Amino acid sequence: MLTTLVSVDTLAAHLQDPRWLIVDCRFDLAQPAAGEAAYRAGHIPGAVYAHLDRDLSSPITPTSGRHPLPHPEHFAATASRWGITPETQVIAYDADNGMYAARLWWLLRWVGHRAVAVLDGGLKAWTAAALPTSTAIPVRQPSHFQAHPNRDLWLDAEQVQARVRQPDWRLLDARAPERFSGKVEPLDTVAGHVPGARNHPFATNLASDGRFGAPEELRRRYEQSQAGVADDHTIVMCGSGVTACHLLLAMEVAGKPGARLYAGSWSEWIRDPRRGVATTD
Incomplete structure (x- = not known):
């Protein structure tokens, strides 16, 4: 089980492993639609997309910050849509430095799923290693993820x-x-x-x-x-x-x-x- 970082070589060796889930977390605070557009233009094969505002946060309220924690039940529904089970190894990545991927890493640990790691160097390291990308949008078998948030x-x-x-x-x-x-x-x-x-x-x-x-x-x-x-x-x-x-x-x-x-x-x-x-x- 990987719980912090994963190298591009290790991820490449598990691209066909059905027990692994790759999540593209690319985002741009100035252009909220840019990350998803970049995902559709090309991503690591098999990756699903996580939108910071839609999937990894709750709506802003008059007393909240800009990215409130998602409601555990709503986040569990997202994880279920991605097909995460207790046996799933999740790999999160973003464009390069991990600042958005780390949000998903923490959220999954918060709700009790520890098998999550961040791709060290992100998509930039992946493409620098001449590894493949894809425009295909994967269809995942839904699961029944249970969130157990740790306050x-x-x-x-x-x-x-x-x-x-x-x-x-x-x-x-x-x-x-x-x-x-x-x-x-x-x-x-x-x-x-x-x-x-x-x-x-x-x-x-x-x-x-x-x-x-x-x-x-x-x-x-x-x-x-x-x-x-x-x-x-x-x-x-x-x-x-x-x-x-x-x-x-x-x-x-x-x-x-x-x-x-x-x-x-x-x-x-x-x-x-x-x-x-x-x-x-």
């Missing part, structure tokens, strides 16, 4: 607010430094970060070739950001709870499980003006 894996805004100022807790923000500092904000209505959070950009999880860094290097980076705080007292966030999952995946690769997701993240935090906002020079 302990994520925190809401009130829980984060109660913990972020405590010295034995650490909140890591996966956004780029310029967004964390409040210098730019291309997506949300307020710039800045949660007071007490530390910046740990998700891009630092990646090597120069776009694949995840070595486990020992990832471990060193997280230990530096955590500054002695335990993994199970570490919370990760981003703009809407998507890229933060990349941090959780990297921590698993580094042998540091147990951190939790602030599911609503910055776009939820700023919905309530009573919550603090910090900026840095």
